[in-house]
Amino acid sequence: MNEPLITARSLVKKFGDLVAVDEIDFDVEQGEAFGFLGPNGAGKTSSMRMIGCVSPTTSGRLEIFGLSPTADGRAIRARIGVVPQMDQLDNELTVLENLVIYARYFDIPRDVARARAAELLEFVQLTERKDDTVDPLSGGQKRRVSIARSLISEPELMLLDEPTTGLDPQARHVLWDRLYQLKERGATLVLTTHYMDEAEQLCDRLVVMNGGKIVAEGSPRNLITTYATREVLEMRFGRGHNEEHVSEVSQVGERVEILPDRLLVYAHDGEGALATLRERNIIPESALVRRSSLEDVFLRLTGRTLVD
Amino acid sequence: MTAPAATERISIATRIIPAVLFDVRRPQRLVERSLVVTRRGWLMVVSGFFEPLFYLLSIRVGLSALVGDVAVGGDLVPYDEFVAPGLMAASAMNGAVFDSTMNVFHKWKQARLYDSLLATPMSAGDIAVGEVTWAVIRGLLYSTAFLATMLVLGMVGSLWMVLSIGACVLIGFAFAAVGMACTTFARSWADFDYLPAVTLPLFLFSATFYPPSSYGDWSWVVQLSPLYHGVALIRAANVGEFSASVIVNIAVLVGLALVGIAVTARRIEKLLLT
Numbered sequence: 001m002n003e004p005l006i007t008a009r010s011l012v013k014k015f016g017d018l019v020a021v022d023e024i025d026f027d028v029e030q031g032e033a034f035g036f037l038g039p040n041g042a043g044k045t046s047s048m049r050m051i052g053c054v055s056p057t058t059s060g061r062l063e064i065f066g067l068s069p070t071a072d073g074r075a076i077r078a079r080i081g082v083v084p085q086m087d088q089l090d091n092e093l094t095v096l097e098n099l100v101i102y103a104r105y106f107d108i109p110r111d112v113a114r115a116r117a118a119e120l121l122e123f124v125q126l127t128e129r130k131d132d133t134v135d136p137l138s139g140g141q142k143r144r145v146s147i148a149r150s151l152i153s154e155p156e157l158m159l160l161d162e163p164t165t166g167l168d169p170q171a172r173h174v175l176w177d178r179l180y181q182l183k184e185r186g187a188t189l190v191l192t193t194h195y196m197d198e199a200e201q202l203c204d205r206l207v208v209m210n211g212g213k214i215v216a217e218g219s220p221r222n223l224i225t226t227y228a229t230r231e232v233l234e235m236r237f238g239r240g241h242n243e244e245h246v247s248e249v250s251q252v253g254e255r256v257e258i259l260p261d262r263l264l265v266y267a268h269d270g271e272g273a274l275a276t277l278r279e280r281n282i283i284p285e286s287a288l289v290r291r292s293s294l295e296d297v298f299l300r301l302t303g304r305t306l307v308d
Numbered sequence: 309m310t311a312p313a314a315t316e317r318i319s320i321a322t323r324i325i326p327a328v329l330f331d332v333r334r335p336q337r338l339v340e341r342s343l344v345v346t347r348r349g350w351l352m353v354v355s356g357f358f359e360p361l362f363y364l365l366s367i368r369v370g371l372s373a374l375v376g377d378v379a380v381g382g383d384l385v386p387y388d389e390f391v392a393p394g395l396m397a398a399s400a401m402n403g404a405v406f407d408s409t410m411n412v413f414h415k416w417k418q419a420r421l422y423d424s425l426l427a428t429p430m431s432a433g434d435i436a437v438g439e440v441t442w443a444v445i446r447g448l449l450y451s452t453a454f455l456a457t458m459l460v461l462g463m464v465g466s467l468w469m470v471l472s473i474g475a476c477v478l479i480g481f482a483f484a485a486v487g488m489a490c491t492t493f494a495r496s497w498a499d500f501d502y503l504p505a506v507t508l509p510l511f512l513f514s515a516t517f518y519p520p521s522s523y524g525d526w527s528w529v530v531q532l533s534p535l536y537h538g539v540a541l542i543r544a545a546n547v548g549e550f551s552a553s554v555i556v557n558i559a560v561l562v563g564l565a566l567v568g569i570a571v572t573a574r575r576i577e578k579l580l581l582t
Contacts, residue, residue, distance in 0.1 A: 015582070054423075054427055054580070054581055055581060055582055074331075074333070074429045074431060077427065077429050078429040082427040084423070084427070086420070088420045088421075088424035089424075090341070090419070090421060090424070092345045092419070093341075093344065093345065097344055101340070101341050101344060102424075102428065104340055105334075105337050105425060106429055107334060107337075107429070153428075
């Protein structure tokens with residue numbers, strides 16, 4: 001049995017009085033794509049920075065590759081690739097130089113660095129921009145340079161902090177595709193996100209974080225079956241009229257969530273529930289039946305929506 | 309097993325030299341980056357060669373004739389030969405301060421270069437030593453140009469003057485290290501408005517333009533200026549006469565360099581590794 005790549009036990013991070021990460025436990029296995037899902041301020045980035053050995057732990061145990069960040073930070077950082085939330089590309093260098101110089105920080109010989117850089121630029125489809133400075137690149141392109149840069153040291157573990165935040169849908173899909181390819185090649189990915197679809201697409205397993213704590217853990221599918229029903233019926237009765245219908249509506253589903261603009265009814269059969277309501281002459285302004293998602297899991301666990 | 313004597317030696321060393329300095333492995337990688345960046349901005353580097361020429365010509369053309377000879381040690385030297393070492397030291401200081409303040413602040417706050425470096429196997433110590441070393445290398449280039457200009461204008465008084473390059477390296481090291489350390493305390497660009505308030509008095513009152521004896525009873529104050537110790541070194545080299553005070557001059561500059569680098573590395577750790 002392989003040792004997990006990352007082990008965290010009772011891990012705590014405090015900034016003064018603020019508890020950013022509050023006694024969390026998790027393991028990340030070799031070759032898996034592991035996600036931290038949660039709203040802003042949930043403690044995702046703090047956890048990532050501790051794993052990346054750029055933030056000392058306050059208490060608890062954290063091991064990466066079986067090493068301790070305090071004693072072996074340099075050795076651990078040599079084996080991980082980091083894609084930060086804000087691209088921290090070197091604006092004084094070209095795209096190609098960004099990769100080659102970054103490789104030099106890892107003591108990689110120059111000719112090896114050049115060969116890898118050429119390959120990686122091909123991989124992220126930026127070969128024709130290699131001699132441009134990074135400033136004029138679009139957000140999606142910059143993020144791709146960041147990913148290529150993080151791969152130049154052939155890391156055993158990749159840390160991606162909100163890899164697609166702020167990108168347009170098209171750029172997101174290109175990025176997901178690249179990350180998916182990395183996964184297929186056996187890379188271990190740890191990523192944070194506050195997008196359900198991203199977590200569902202990329203993560204084999206994830207933890208849901210809220211207020212510094214892990215509130216649930218499992219595969220996306222698993223979490224959905226555990227914490228939500230198969231389908232969700234969304235209904236709008238118009239502003240201020242949603243609450244009046246809660247008691248009637250709750251008779252046709254397992255659970256009801258009241259949001260400012262709509263009611264969510266968790267039911268095995270959404271269409272059936274809607275039909276029953278119509279028979280009872282309860283007609284919403286609009287109604288929609290969809291499959292349940294991680295968003296619903298999150299709502300159930302924390303009582304709030306993810307993207308606020 | 310480590311021999312007890314060796315452990316003892318290490319513990320004494322760590323008491324004197326801060327631990328961050330032991331975590332310096334590959335500062336040359338950051339120097340390499342600076343070289344690549346500078347390759348594109350080479351014109352700016354060339355402009356640095358004009359500075360000594362203008363300095364020295366201005367002294368040669370006017371002041372020298374007005375002032376006459378000045379006593380250095382036991383000798384009388386022409387004024388331009390007296391001032392040139394002072395200007396050489398000042399130019400080494402200015403270059404180092406410029407590189408280690410504004411340039412570093414930009415890389416720190418605007419470009420977030422050090423954040424991305426710390427995610428790699430580079431350490432805070434590597435960054436401190438790497439940046440200071442780069443400032444020294446650039447300074448070395450300018451000092452050599454300065455010396456060459458002095459030679460052409462006939463202001464070099466002794467063959468010992470080759471040692472002035474070493475003195476400039478020390479000045480560069482001390483001022484770049486202290487400059488970078490101070491930069492880590494800067495909150496915004498506005499803080500750099502105070503910079504001339506420090507460098508200008510140093511430039512004017514470090515026995516650059518007249519010997520410390522001109523200050524009479526207050527000449528000891530001049531000794532407090534780090535630049536004075538650089539000026540003294542180069543002036544000694546230019547007349548080729550060294551006294552025991554040279555050791556003090558060197559010690560002051562080396563001390564400042566070490567303290568500056570240690571403070572810088574600590575501050576980088578404290579501010580960026582949170």
